[in-house]
Amino acid sequence: MKNQSNRDFSLEIEELRIKLDEAQETLSAIRRGAVDAILISTPKGDRIYTLKSAEQPYRVFFEEMNEAGVTMTFDGNILFSNRSFSDLLNIPLSKILGSDFLTFIEETEKDSIRKMIARAKKHKLSRESAIRLADGQVIPVNISLSRLRTEDLKAVCAIITDLRDVVTLKKLEELNEELAVTNEELTTTVEELRTYQDALRASEEAVKKKNLELDRSNRELEGFIYSTSHDLRAPVRHIAGFAELLKQESWQVLSEEGRNHLQTVSAAALKLGIMMDELLRFSRLGRSEIKKTSVDLNLIVKNTISMLKEGAGLSSIDWVVGSLPSVMGDPTLLELVFTNLISNALKFTRKKRRARIEIGYNQNKDHYIVHVKDNGIGFNMAFYDKLFRVFHRLHNDKGFEGTGIGLANVQRIIHRHRGRVWAEGKVNEGATFYFSLPKGKVS
Amino acid sequence: MRLKEKGLLIAEDDEAEITLINVVLRKCGITDRVAIVREGEEALDYLCRRGKYKSSSPFSVGLILLDLKLPKISGLEILKIIRADKRLRSIPVVIFTSSCSDLERRECLASGANDCMTKPIEFNEFSDSIQRVVKEYLLSSAAD
Numbered sequence: 001m002k003n004q005s006n007r008d009f010s011l012e013i014e015e016l017r018i019k020l021d022e023a024q025e026t027l028s029a030i031r032r033g034a035v036d037a038i039l040i041s042t043p044k045g046d047r048i049y050t051l052k053s054a055e056q057p058y059r060v061f062f063e064e065m066n067e068a069g070v071t072m073t074f075d076g077n078i079l080f081s082n083r084s085f086s087d088l089l090n091i092p093l094s095k096i097l098g099s100d101f102l103t104f105i106e107e108t109e110k111d112s113i114r115k116m117i118a119r120a121k122k123h124k125l126s127r128e129s130a131i132r133l134a135d136g137q138v139i140p141v142n143i144s145l146s147r148l149r150t151e152d153l154k155a156v157c158a159i160i161t162d163l164r165d166v167v168t169l170k171k172l173e174e175l176n177e178e179l180a181v182t183n184e185e186l187t188t189t190v191e192e193l194r195t196y197q198d199a200l201r202a203s204e205e206a207v208k209k210k211n212l213e214l215d216r217s218n219r220e221l222e223g224f225i226y227s228t229s230h231d232l233r234a235p236v237r238h239i240a241g242f243a244e245l246l247k248q249e250s251w252q253v254l255s256e257e258g259r260n261h262l263q264t265v266s267a268a269a270l271k272l273g274i275m276m277d278e279l280l281r282f283s284r285l286g287r288s289e290i291k292k293t294s295v296d297l298n299l300i301v302k303n304t305i306s307m308l309k310e311g312a313g314l315s316s317i318d319w320v321v322g323s324l325p326s327v328m329g330d331p332t333l334l335e336l337v338f339t340n341l342i343s344n345a346l347k348f349t350r351k352k353r354r355a356r357i358e359i360g361y362n363q364n365k366d367h368y369i370v371h372v373k374d375n376g377i378g379f380n381m382a383f384y385d386k387l388f389r390v391f392h393r394l395h396n397d398k399g400f401e402g403t404g405i406g407l408a409n410v411q412r413i414i415h416r417h418r419g420r421v422w423a424e425g426k427v428n429e430g431a432t433f434y435f436s437l438p439k440g441k442v443s
Numbered sequence: 444m445r446l447k448e449k450g451l452l453i454a455e456d457d458e459a460e461i462t463l464i465n466v467v468l469r470k471c472g473i474t475d476r477v478a479i480v481r482e483g484e485e486a487l488d489y490l491c492r493r494g495k496y497k498s499s500s501p502f503s504v505g506l507i508l509l510d511l512k513l514p515k516i517s518g519l520e521i522l523k524i525i526r527a528d529k530r531l532r533s534i535p536v537v538i539f540t541s542s543c544s545d546l547e548r549r550e551c552l553a554s555g556a557n558d559c560m561t562k563p564i565e566f567n568e569f570s571d572s573i574q575r576v577v578k579e580y581l582l583s584s585a586a587d
Binding site for chain 2: 226229230233234236237238240241242244245269270273274277280284288
C-alpha cells in the first residue's frame with residue numbers, strides 16, 4: 001500500500017518535471033525570438049500564449065461575433081465571411097464566398113462603397129450605408145472598412161453592423177426627446193393656461209362685481225328718477241292749474257302779449273307734466289315685474305289696430321298684416337310695443353297720399369323677429385343712435401306730435417323680454433322697425 | 444251741486460293744492476259741508492270730535508279725500524286707523540294724491556281705500572276728477 005503510493009507520487013513528479021522542462025524550453029525559444037507568442041506577466045507568474053494558440057480564439061471570435069464580418073480583395077471579391085453576415089443576408093455562405101461584395105450593396109450605395117474599398121488601402125473608413133437582403137429588403141447598416149495587414153495577404157476587412165435596431169433606438173431616443181420637449185411645452189402651456197384661468201376668473205369676478213355695482217347704481221338712478229318725477233309732479237301741476245285759473249279769471253284784463261305769455265306757460269307746464277308722467281311710466285317699465293304668459297301676437301296686433309283706428313279717422317291706409325307667432329311675454333307690455341310702433345307708422349305716413357303699413361315676422365333658430373314697416377317720411381340713419389333715447393326726437397313738434405319716449409319704451413320692454421330692437425330707414429322712403437323675442441315653450 | 448246730509452272732509456297740507464280744490468268746489472257750488480284739515484291727526488280729531496273739534500258741531504262726513512303725503516301721520520296710516528275704528532270704518536275714503544307708485548296704490552286699496560286717484564296735471568281734468576267722486580259718494584248717498 002505504502003510502496004504503491006510512493007510509486008504514483010514519483011510518477012507525478014516525473015511528469016511535472018517534463019512539463020516544466022517543456023515550458024522552459026518554449027520560454028527560452030520565445031526569448032530567443034524563435035517562436036511567435038505573447039508573454040503576459042501576472043503576479044502568479046508568466047503566462048505564454050503562442051501564436052498558434054491565439055489563432056484559434058481569433059477565428060472563433062470572428063466567426064461567433066454578432067457583427068457581420070467579411071474579408072475581401074481590393075476588388076471587392078469576398079475571401080471570407082462569418083456566419084453573422086450570412087445570417088443577416090439570409091444567403092448561404094457557399095454563395096457568398098467568392099462573390100462580389102458590391103452585389104449585396106444597395107444600388108444607390110454601390111459607387112460610394114466601391115470607392116471606399118479602394119481607399120481602404122490607406123485609411124480606416126466607416127459609412128452608414130444599405131444592403132439588400134435575400135428577400136429584396138433593403139436595411140440600413142454601418143460598414144467599417146480596414147486593411148488587413150498580413151505579410152502574404154492584401155485584403156480588406158469589412159464589419160457590417162445592422163442599424164435597424166440602432167435606427168429604431170435612435171428614433172425612439174428622438175421621440176423620447178421630442179416627448180420630453182412636448183411634455184415641457186405642455187407643462188408650460190398648462191401653467192400658462194392656469195395663469196390665464198386665474199386671470200379670467202379674476203376678471204370674471206371683477207366683471208361680476210362691476211355688474212353688481214352697475215345694477216345697483218342703475219337701480220339707484222331709476223329710484224332717483226322715479227321719486228324725483230313724483231316729487232316734481234305737484235309743483236308742475238300747480239303751475240298748470242294756476243295758469244288755467246289765471247286764464248279763466250283774468251283773461252279779460254290781460255293784454256294780447258300777456259295772454260300769449262300765459263298760453264306759453266300753460267302749454268309748457270302741460271308738456272312738462274306729460275313728460276314727467278311718461279318718465280314715470282318709463283321708469284316703471286324698468287322696475288315692474290314682467291308677468292309672462294303665452295301671448296298670441298295676432299290678437300294683440302288686431303286689438304291695437306282697431307284701437308288706433310277708433311282714435312283717428314284712418315282712411316287710405318293699406319294694411320299688410322301677415323300671420324304672427326305666439327310668444328311668451330307680458331301681454332300688456334307687448335301691446336304697448338305694438339301701439340308705439342304702429343302709431344309711429346301712422347304718424348309718419350300721415351302726409352303720404354297712399355300709406356302702406358306692413359306687419360310680419362321672420363325667425364331664426366332662437367328668435368322670432370317681428371317687423372313693422374311703413375312708407376312714411378323715414379329717417380336719416382346718421383341719427384340712428386338717437387332713435388331709442390328718452391325724449392330724443394328726429395322730427396320736430398310742428399309736423400309730428402310726441403315727446404320722444406315711445407321707442408325708448410319699446411326698447412325697454414323688448415330688452416326686458418330678452419330681445420333686441422333695431423331699425424332701418426331712409427329719408428322720405430319709410431322706416432322698418434324690428435324686434436326679436438326669444439322662442440320659448442308656449443304653453 | 445249741494446251737499447244736503449253728509450259733508451266732505453279734505454286732508455291736504457299743500458296751500459296751492461287747497462286753493463285749486465277750493466276753486467273747483469266753488470265752481471260746482473259746493474260751499475258748505477266742506478272741511479279742510481292740514482294734518483292727519485287733525486283729520487282724526489275731526490272725525491272723532493275731539494281736540495279743537497270737541498265743542499264744535501261738525502257735520503257727518505260722507506267722503507274723505509285723503510292726500511298720502513301728510514306731515515306727521517301719513518295718509519296711509521290715517522286710512523288704516525280709520526278702517527280699524529268701528530265708528531269710522533264705514534266712511535268712504537278716496538286717496539287723492541299728486542302721484543303714487545303701483546306698490547303704494549296696491550297697498551292703499553288693500554288697506555281699504557275706496558279708490559286711489561292721481562291728481563291730473565291738466566286743470567280741467569283735475570276738476571272733473573273731484574266732481575266725479577263728490578257725485579259718486581255724496582250725491583248718490585244723499586239721494587238714498
